[in-house]
Amino acid sequence: MKTFSIAVNIHDHNSYDGVFHNQVERHNRIKHNLNPANPHDVVPSRKFFDEHFIPNYNKDNLFAFTISNLGQQFVRDLLEETLSDTEFFNFKPTGLWDYRKTDDYYYIDHHQSHAAYAFLSSGYTQSDILAIDGRGWHYSCIFIDKYDNIIDVSKKLGVGGLWNRLAQDIGFGYLHAGKVMGLAGFGKYNAEVHDMIDMYMQNPNHKLPKGYQKILDRVPKEDVAYTLQFATEKLIEEYIFPLKTCDNLCVAGGVAYNGYINEQLTKRWTNVFVPPASGDEGQSLGTYMHAEYTQNNNIHIPDVYAGKEYNYIGDTKVDLKEVAQAIADGKIVGWFQGKSESGNRALGNRSILADPRNADIKNIINSKIKLREDFRPFAPSVLEEHYKEYFDTNQPSPYMSRIMPVISDAIPGVTHVDGTARIQTVQREFNPRYYDLINAFYALTGVPILLNTSFNCQEPIVETPEDAIATFNKCGLDILVIGDYIIRKTND
Helix, strand or coil: CEEEEEEEECCECCCCCCCCCCECHHHHCCCCCCCCCCHHHCECCHHHHHHHHHHHCCCCEEEEEEECHHHHHHHHHHHCCCCCCCHHHHCCCCCCCCCEECCCCEECCHHHHHHHHHHHHHCCCCCEEEEECCCCCCCCEEEECCCCCEEECHHHHCCHHHHHHHHHHCCCCCCCHHHHHHHHCCCCCCHHHHHHHHHHHHCCCCCCCCCHHHHHHHCCHHHHHHHHHHHHHHHHHHHCHHHCCCCEEEEECHHHHCHHHHHHHCCCCCEEECCCCCCHHHHHHHHHHHHHHHHHCCCCCCCCECCCCCCCCCCCECCHHHHHHHHHCCCCEEEECCCCECCCCCCCCEEEEECCCCCCHHHHHHHHHHCCCCCCCCEEEEEHHHHHHCECCCCCCCCCCEEEEECCCCCHHHCCCCCEEEEEEECCCCCHHHHHHHHHHHHHHCCCEEEEEECCCCCCCCCCHHHHHHHHHHCCCCEEEECCEEEECCCC
16 A cells, blocks of 8 residues: 655645655745745645645555644645545544544544654654644644553643744744744843743633733843743653653654753653654654554654755866865855755755854854844754764754753854754764765864754755755855865855
């Protein structure tokens, strides 16, 4: 039986067979398209549906899907001719492996999709699972213990929506919780904001109290951000820590991009796994993996580098030692290699790279290239065998999922104001070319680390060679490396 998987929300690229699951914005080049003019602009697009689903829809194939609130109407509009039973909206699972299936379709809950993706990607034989985000269909936060019991902690820990709401109300805009997390390092605790958050959590419908905007207007943004981070970590400690049933923990959902929380969880669980596409952009994979596991007893662990292959040519072949030397000399490099990574992070295939030893490099990249707020930090990519020399943590972090203290003065360019960094530990078997570049830089400088940020300039991460060249031409990058070829600006 062949499985076709579609997650209906604004984040996923169309996916079938679990093969292709990039963020849709990398392809339509529209960042955070929350309110499309045409509801069919959410994915799956009608074109994709007609080309891939309809010709293969028969009793020998399995159509698996999940939805978010944003995708509800689209499901009704798109599938009502094919799916006569729409009672799936009432399906509320009690365990990870529950599902609703008819002869026509296979459906799982939004948070089951998150949880399945995290657990089945982890390689663990058993695990606790935390799925936490802004909202799904029935839940906003669930904990699944090793006995497969879903524990609904939405009312106690439904903070994902609050992060998005406060991001908007302090001036960043909706879906910019990451900016709030970055700003938190500059702030201090504010009791009035904490009381406001407590009132939000105690409200049965999770609503902010009257007059909250006046509080936000008089409290510095950075203090709001710090207090929100502080309060969230306290809630995790109060309501999640006691639920532990084994040493392994998988985490998924939009809140799983909060690296401080993920590092906090390592203090309670021996092994913490956060998949690369932990938000809604990974839901088509989670749905596919859930169906394959329950129906075909197949555990399919996806490659993080899941994008399309591109062909490109150039005039000048480059040696990695040459690129490493350029970075050591202060050049900022656009790095385009192979297939794009899934999820929000650049993991060494669609990256901007620079020297982490340069204390001024953060301001240079933010002002000349990224054109973003100066308080936002950059991540270090470190050879996995060396990460404990520079960072105070007890577990590797291959997907840039955790934030931990920096214990070395050698890398000010990737050290946040609060003395932390969101690290990516790089194994050669995971990404040989990227590993070899970092290793070449290590041989030159004695530092096994590169500054790594996503390859973009106020637009979605570049996907194609054309995207890379366009971004290279319009921003302050010094060098562009596409595959084996190097491009320099005429004045370089």
